[in-house]
Amino acid sequence: MNTITNHTKLIERIINAKPQTVRLGIDQHARDVVVAIKLDASVPLRSQKMQSEQLLHLAKSLLKAAIKMSSVYEAGPCGYVLHRQLQKAGVKSLVIAPQLLGRGKSRKTDKIAAQALVALLDSYERGNTKAFSVVHVPTEKQERERTQTREREMYRKERLSWEHRGRSLMLRHGHHITGKWWQKKRWETLKETLPAWMHGSLESMREVIEKLDTLEKREREKIEQTAPASLPKALGALTWVVLSREAHGWKHFNNRRQVSSYTGLCPGVCQSGTSLKEGSIDRHGNCRIRALLVEAIWRLSRWQPNYPPVQKLAEGIIRGSARKKLAVAAARRLTVDIWRLSTSRTTPEKLGLVMT
Structure with a gap:
């Protein structure tokens, strides 16, 4: 009863403050959520622990009072159910890539994480689009x-x-x-x-x-059975479909940089002054796609030796670690080519691919 009373008082307190916008930073868990609430440009309220149902009731109550609402939480094992519920209620909900929220601090709690998330959301909505990476939510x-x-x-x-x-x-x-x-x-x-x-x-x-x-x-x-009838030789039906499903389809990518970034096959960079050094791949994005792509490259080097990204691999001139680096670069290029084929931006002939 006390929890219900406190929840009701929280809603009344926010409505009585008459804010134009309310932002929610949500640290989601299996049993409950911890929510940091920011009214307009004020300092966020103390983080509150509540059930998902209470969060939805809070959102609906504030929306009825004609208050604009937005929220953010990190992608994780709980999926996108909460996101869809918030969107359906009328909240502008964002799901983002997991953040390193406790950097430089000796304390890391759910309440601190929620406060950090709402601060990032405030920065993002004020124009800092690099505050975090928004995750594409699948159907x-x-x-x-x-x-x-x-x-x-x-x-x-x-x-x-x-x-x-x-x-x-x-x-x-x-x-x-x-x-x-x-x-x-x-x-x-x-x-x-x-x-x-x-x-x-x-x-x-x-x-x-x-x-x-x-x-x-x-x-x-x-x-x-769901694969297209014609596929590039050495890229089997299983590989093609799994790649597409792991990426949730290819149409939501707007350019080749987004595609390459999603694979996590881009090299790390360390630059200071005149010094520039490329490191190992960043491994951001989808690890399952990375494994499938590298496996596919070795098959292509055997069965499609004239495909430009694998020509040097097929020739067998390069040895050792350089060969592995070349395979990774070819895998990154292959992803972009699959995206182009799947979205009808090019043809197999232009890419140098033989179809089955």
Whole structure:
């Protein structure tokens, strides 16, 4: 009852202040949210912990009083449900890339984080567009599609883990086995060489592995069915669809710099005075896309050696670490080319790609 009373008093206090705009900095958690509230140009109010339902009630009450509202919170495991609820209520909601909010401070609390977020939002709305990076919020359909591709990858990784467990068990007892030992024909031959007491444990593992393998293949078939009929050679249907779904489609990117930045494959730079040094890639953005792109580059270097970004790789002249750096640069270029193809900005012939 006391919490409800305090929440009501907070709403009344804000409305009685008659602000034109209210900004909310939200530090979101699974059970609750911590909210810092800033009225016009005043100092933010003390951060408040509340339930998501109370936050929505606060927003709706202030909007009824003809107060403009905006909010910000960091992208994280709680997804975009709160963002959609706030948008539906009439709040201008922004989801941003996670920030290093405690830099240079010996204290880091949820309330301090909420205060820092509302300060960044105030700066952003006053014209400082570099205060933070706004995250593209996918549609609910795009989220479901991405979940499907990630579930397939989860099944694959779980299957590999159980394969390793089986090999580890056999190795501990003097049997060095490689490959897919669990497949039916291989297992029928293999179990004749193993002690009888081990059969039960490995049979149980095989049941789990076969189930995971079936689930992975089922999801893979569903995903591949959504791919275009014609694709660049060495870029399979699975890779193409997963890249598109991880990026939530390509149409929301406005230029090649945005595409390259999203991959996290851009080199770091350290410059001071006349000194300039490029470092390792920044690894911002989507780590799954990075892995897929680099794998695709090695395939392209074999099957499409005339594709300009991989020509030097295909020739085999460059060796060592320089070869890996060249592959990363080619992967960055490949992302831009996929974006151009997907948005009809160019043709495969202009890019030097052979289609299947």
